[in-house]
Amino acid sequence: MIEQRIQQLRQQLQKANYAYYVLDNPIMEDAVYDQLYRELDTLEKENTHLITSDSPTQRVGDKPASQFVSLAHNIPLYSLENAFNLENLQAWQKRWQRYSEKENIESAEYVCELKIDGSALALTYENGLLIRGVTRGDGTTGEDITQNVRTIRSIPLKLNLENPPPIIEVRGEAFLPLDEFDRINQQREENGEALFANPRNAAAGTLRQLDPKIVDQRRLQFFAYTLHLETTDINSQWESLNYLQNSGFLVNTHRKLCPSLEEVADYFQQWETERKDLPYMTDGVVVKINDYSLQKVLGFTQKFPRWAIALKYPAEEAPTIVKDIIVNVGRTGAVTPMAVMEPVHLAGTTVQKATLHNSDRIKQLDIRVGDTVIIRKAGEIIPEVVRVLDDLRPPNTQLYQMPSHCPECDSTLKRPPNEAVTRCMNLSCGAILRGSLVHWASRDALDIRGLGEKIVILLINNGLVNSLADLYDLTPEKIANLERMGSKSANNLIEAIEGSKKQPFSRVLYGLGIRYVGSVTAGLLAENFPSMEQLSQASFSDLSSVYGVGEEIAQSIIDWFSIEKNCDLIQQLEKVGLQLEATKSKTPTVDSPLTPFAGKTFVITGTLPSLKRNEAKALIMEAGGKVTSSVSKRTDYLLLGENPGSKLTQAEKLGITQLSEAEFLTLVKK
Numbered sequence: 176m177i178e179q180r181i182q183q184l185r186q187q188l189q190k191a192n193y194a195y196y197v198l199d200n201p202i203m204e205d206a207v208y209d210q211l212y213r214e215l216d217t218l219e220k221e222n223t224h225l226i227t228s229d230s231p232t233q234r235v236g237d238k239p240a241s242q243f244v245s246l247a248h249n250i251p252l253y254s255l256e257n258a259f260n261l262e263n264l265q266a267w268q269k270r271w272q273r274y275s276e277k278e279n280i281e282s283a284e285y286v287c288e289l290k291i292d293g294s295a296l297a298l299t300y301e302n303g304l305l306i307r308g309v310t311r312g313d314g315t316t317g318e319d320i321t322q323n324v325r326t327i328r329s330i331p332l333k334l335n336l337e338n339p340p341p342i343i344e345v346r347g348e349a350f351l352p353l354d355e356f357d358r359i360n361q362q363r364e365e366n367g368e369a370l371f372a373n374p375r376n377a378a379a380g381t382l383r384q385l386d387p388k389i390v391d392q393r394r395l396q397f398f399a400y401t402l403h404l405e406t407t408d409i410n411s412q413w414e415s416l417n418y419l420q421n422s423g424f425l426v427n428t429h430r431k432l433c434p435s436l437e438e439v440a441d442y443f444q445q446w447e448t449e450r451k452d453l454p455y456m457t458d459g460v461v462v463k464i465n466d467y468s469l470q471k472v473l474g475f476t477q478k479f480p481r482w483a484i485a486l487k488y489p490a491e492e493a494p495t496i497v498k499d500i501i502v503n504v505g506r507t508g509a510v511t512p513m514a515v516m517e518p519v520h521l522a523g524t525t526v527q528k529a530t531l532h533n534s535d536r537i538k539q540l541d542i543r544v545g546d547t548v549i550i551r552k553a554g555e556i557i558p559e560v561v562r563v564l565d566d567l568r569p570p571n572t573q574l575y576q577m578p579s580h581c582p583e584c585d586s587t588l589k590r591p592p593n594e595a596v597t598r599c600m601n602l603s604c605g606a607i608l609r610g611s612l613v614h615w616a617s618r619d620a621l622d623i624r625g626l627g628e629k630i631v632i633l634l635i636n637n638g639l640v641n642s643l644a645d646l647y648d649l650t651p652e653k654i655a656n657l658e659r660m661g662s663k664s665a666n667n668l669i670e671a672i673e674g675s676k677k678q679p680f681s682r683v684l685y686g687l688g689i690r691y692v693g694s695v696t697a698g699l700l701a702e703n704f705p706s707m708e709q710l711s712q713a714s715f716s717d718l719s720s721v722y723g724v725g726e727e728i729a730q731s732i733i734d735w736f737s738i739e740k741n742c743d744l745i746q747q748l749e750k751v752g753l754q755l756e757a758t759k760s761k762t763p764t765v766d767s768p769l770t771p772f773a774g775k776t777f778v779i780t781g782t783l784p785s786l787k788r789n790e791a792k793a794l795i796m797e798a799g800g801k802v803t804s805s806v807s808k809r810t811d812y813l814l815l816g817e818n819p820g821s822k823l824t825q826a827e828k829l830g831i832t833q834l835s836e837a838e839f840l841t842l843v844k845k
């Protein structure tokens with residue numbers, strides 16, 4: 176079993192290496208590669224008899240492709256050990272201290288450098304003149320690309336030194352600045368050529384272009400970070416960087432000399448956000464022991480220097496193994512398949528479940544229990560399975576079939592024509608009732624504190640609640656005996672339920688959980704149809720002609736009121752005293768502190784860093800403002816997110832005030 180996993184991981188990593196190093200066209204994210212690599216490395220360490228010399232853990236990079244002359248490096252170019260968090264970093268410090276028998280020293284001086292995501296080069300200067308430029312290749316042999324290297328403007332052809340040493344070797348990273356990367360890809364798109372996956376691969380591909388003229392047109396740059404020089408004057412990495420800078424190289428200015436590991440941690444955290452504003456890609460921080468004599472004591476493993484480590488930033492994609500596929504029935508009856516996975520760290524949290532959306536998506540992915548999959552989490556959304564790594568599939572897996580019956584109530588599941596979603600159609604299904612109650616009590620709906628999923632399950636299982644309206648028949652006596660309840664919390668809960676009767680009509684409407692009727696739509700509907708009576712009588716065209724209410728929503732409302740059970744529910748809710756009519760809306764006064772945007776018109780464009788569109792809309796409306804979809808002279812504010820569209824251009828033309836999410840939120844909170 177383990178032997179087979181090791182075999183499969185090796186094959187998968189070799190394939191990835193070939194695509195990455197030889198074709199400059201990666202087949203997976205770096206973070207996914209890194210994690211599969213770690214899995215292999217751990218398995219090999221636990222089973223040392225299974226290590227083979229051709230394993231990807233035993234060598235650096237891959238053999239270069241053959242168009243260029245191969246050259247052996249005088250001094251090998253090593254890879255860097257990876258750390259993925261501050262604990263890894265501390266463990267590394269302990270390791271090198273033990274190795275150097277310097278366990279007693281508190282710490283050491285470290286040089287922190289940004290880890291530039293490009294391609295490593297080794298440059299040789301004889302008597303101050305550039306004579307050779309070689310790629311890293313597999314670390315021992317690279318390709319002679321001197322002609323191409325000569326086109327890079329930040330690489331001096333002649334060193335800026337009065338008495339240059341007879342021979343010096345400089346290493347550093349060739350990279351493409353982001354704007355240049357965009358320009359090249361734009362041009363490639365216009366020419367119908369394949370696009371580069373990322374700036375690193377574009378840089379590596381460019382360096383290995385056979386035509387130096389093309390290389391010259393793509394403005395590669397180079398940061399120098401390693402100096403090999405036979406001299407006694409330079410005793411540390413920090414001094415060598417300054418020497419490189421004085422010799423005419425571009426050395427990254429964001430380097431920092433840190434007296435201890437705490438400063439390293441600060442540097443790492445600082446650049447986690449600031450790196451996003453840099454005009455080039457970085458994927459971490461390289462930490463190097465400053466003192467050359469200590470570096471010498473530590474030396475190298477087969478692959479890495481022991482005196483340096485790359486601390487990488489968390490990724491949004493990671494591989495993991497599927498342990499089970501389950502389905503979840505939501506409050507609308509929608510059946511959502513979910514993958515249950517080996518827990519994995521992703522963008523700062525541990526993840527165990529990912530959505531598989533629906534049966535079409537499952538078919539498309541062909542995901543099976545036992546598969547290794549890549550999951551992704553973008554922003555705050557539930558993680559999803561991006562794809563299956565076929566090469567890592569164990570033998571004898573079974574095709575996954577969606578269940579034909581509801582796991583809650585056992586009624587037959589249906590998939591309406593033209594819909595991707597499978598549904599439980601049984602309106603008395605326990606899952607639907609449970610989901611409806613939780614939604615009813617949720618913050619944006621009736622906001623009933625203390626009525627969470629656990630209590631809802633208890634109420635249903637004890638036969639106390641069979642519909643939303645039953646909540647209002649509960650008494651402290653009826654619920655005081657429930658598990659973990661007690662008389663105090665029983666009283667509180669009943670009080671909270673009672674309090675929900677004062678919640679405005681729009682919240683009741685939202686709380687009903689009619690499909691597509693979110694809290695913003697509920698607000699719009701309540702404004703245009705100020706009572707449940709009026710809403711239930713509204714025709715399709717009445718509904719769909721309301722600004723912001725589309726045909727889909729209109730149909731969904733009509734469908735909802737056509738179900739007898741729903742109409743009964745409305746009657747019961749009316750009887751128990753919920754607000755089924757809107758109270759006269761007060762016109763907000765301009766300087767009311769609760770309505771800082773009274774009468775102001777907003778347009779939202781781009782992706783906001785933390786708020787969803789609907790949340791932003793709701794905040795604006797709560798603060799007395801309104802949201803329209805296009806910019807005009809009447810627009811007061813443009814709420815500006817990332818990748819804005821033409822609305823920004825329009826707003827700039829009209830001189831409309833722009834707000835970032837942060838600025839907006841401070842105004843809202845005033």
Ligand SMILES: NC(=O)c1ccc[n+]([C@@H]2O[C@H](COP(=O)([O-])OP(=O)(O)OC[C@H]3O[C@@H](n4cnc5c(N)ncnc54)[C@H](O)[C@@H]3O)[C@@H](O)[C@H]2O)c1
Nearest residue numbers: 191192195201203204205208254255288290291295400461
């Ligand atoms: N996506 C894939 O399929 C795939 C395949 C193979 C490798 N990879 C990636 O490549 C990595 C392994 O490649 P690697 O051996 O080049 O190691 P590495 O990228 O983890 O670290 C070594 C490299 O860092 C670079 N670097 C940037 N700034 C530096 C600085 N200031 N000081 C020193 N070095 C600096 C150098 O190019 C050096 O060669 C993996 O961790 C993985 O992320 C990805």
Ligand SMILES: [Zn+2]
Nearest residue numbers: 581584599604
């Ligand atoms: Zn059901």
